Amino acid sequence: MVLKFASVTAWEQANLLLQPALIRLVDNLRKHLEQSIDWQGQDWAVWPEATTEAEKQQVIELQQQLRHAEPDAAVALEHTLAQLPTPHPGYLLTSKQTGRQVSIDLWQLQFQVCFRNYPDLGVLQPEMLIETLRERDQHVEIDTDLLDEDGEVDWDALDRKAQQVVAHIFTHLGEANSV
Numbered sequence: 001m002v003l004k005f006a007s008v009t010a011w012e013q014a015n016l017l018l019q020p021a022l023i024r025l026v027d028n029l030r031k032h033l034e035q036s037i038d039w040q041g042q043d044w045a046v047w048p049e050a051t052t053e054a055e056k057q058q059v060i061e062l063q064q065q066l067r068h069a070e071p072d073a074a075v076a077l078e079h080t081l082a083q084l085p086t087p088h089p090g091y092l093l094t095s096k097q098t099g100r101q102v103s104i105d106l107w108q109l110q111f112q113v114c115f116r117n118y119p120d121l122g123v124l125q126p127e128m129l130i131e132t133l134r135e136r137d138q139h140v141e142i143d144t145d146l147l148d149e150d151g152e153v154d155w156d157a158l159d160r161k162a163q164q165v166v167a168h169i170f171t172h173l174g175e176a177n178s179v
Helices: 008-035 053-067 071-082 106-114 126-134 155-171
Strands: 002-005 039-046 088-095 101-104 137-140
Touching (some): 008 106, 106 155
Antiparallel strands (some): 039 088
């Protein structure tokens, strides 16, 4: 998915909002999962479309090596990793009681928080989420209500919107198709 911004200012505002939005989303997901008996969450890698299983395995192995590498070896590993496909993080929720599995792409939730007109992709099965993301290019409009009068992040407004997005997801988990 490609995000398209109306101006350089909008792009700068997005850069200001994206990381704080992700922080608030992860925290709010954590709070919901701690209160939920039925649902558990785990990280999920969303790979680019043409990534082979061999490439995925190579990236995973190199990332593991990188964690314990000496500085000189780390530079070579990082160079090799830069040449390979890079996944972005998604989030997989699984119901302990029903065996259901649904996907939530953290980037998509983050975009729902930061942008006014970003579509709600809802809760999807993992393969449906990947297919939906491949089909979209998106013009986005910054939600300027998340910025204060000085153009800085309004953390209270950001937290309220992140709470709303996460609450909406958990409210609609029961509507998702089971895997």
